Amino acid sequence: MPNLPKPTAVIVGVGAERGLGAALCRRFAAEGCRVLVAGRTAAKIEAVAAAIAAAGGSAEPVVTDATCEADVVRLFDLAMAPGDGFAPAEAVVFNAGNNRRIDFRQVEASVFEELWRVGCFAGFLVGREAARRLVPLGRGTVLFTGASASLRGKPGYAQFAAAKAGLRMVAQSMARELGPLGIHVAHVVIDGGIDGDRLRAARPEAAERGEDGLLDIDAIAQTYWQIHRQPRSTWAHEVDLRPFKEPF
Incomplete structure (x- = not known):
């Protein structure tokens, strides 16, 4: 039996090796996918791709500013191009976003716009390009990383909540x-x-929450994979993940 081509997964918003984007890359690679590791910092995505390759997986770093339309189009041109043993993309994950607490009276217009561009506008660009490429094929999965702020705004996070709530509406x-x-x-x-x-790094005291007080990145990545593999008769649109110690 001839070897089937490897499916391609596109992960947008990859940074540190101990981060959700990198964990998603590793998870999809572990399932036999060719992974396009997309992020803004070359050194970080190259390290993630190299670690996957060292473990026997297939990964390619692609420097991508997801707020730049030309970068996103170029990424999907690469994702859909036929390759030696590679099939066009069938899974796309948008995981980009910035967050920091700022008193509402101190939020500068440029900061508000920056967080919206990364957290919402970039998601629109990735989602639109994914739709343009996947609809003709009649299959594929597009996953968006949301946050508590997708559902509710908290003091000091109006700029983040606006971006995440907007991204949620794009996804819906x-x-x-x-x-x-x-x-x-x-x-x-x-x-x-x-x-x-x-x-x-930002909040060292977070480690004081103890075992299961924070979301494990590999466990999150496992849920994304499970969503991607859901049968068509039971597609979920929204799933919320939290540690059992987290109030809601």
Whole structure:
């Protein structure tokens, strides 16, 4: 029996090796996918891709500013191009986003716009390009990383909540329009702190929450994979994830 081509997964918003984007890359690679590791910092995505290759997986770093339309189009040109043993993309994950607490009276217009461009506008660009490429094929999964702020605004986070709530509406609109065309669109609400380099560097006290007080990045990645593999008769659109110690 001839070897079947490897499916391609596109992960947008990859940073540190101990981060959700990198964990998603590793998870999809472990299932035999060729993974396009897309992020803004070459050194970080190259390290993630090299670690996957060292473990026997297939990964290619692609420097991508997801707020730049030309970069996103170029990424999907690469994802859909026929390759030696590679099939066009069938899974796309948008995981980009920035967050920091700012008193509402101190939020500068440029900061508000920057967080919206990364957290919402970039998601639109990735989602639109994914739809343009996947709809003609009649299959594929597009997953968006959400947050507690997708559902509610908290003091000091108006700029973040605006971006995440907007991204959630993009995902809902896509799901309703594209689901009947064979494209599974889902939004994952990360309702709690992620146990990764970003949180531990910004808030070292987070480690004091103890075992299961933070979301494990590999466990989150496992849920994304499960959503991607859901049968068409039971597609989920929104899943929220939180540690059992996290109130809601």
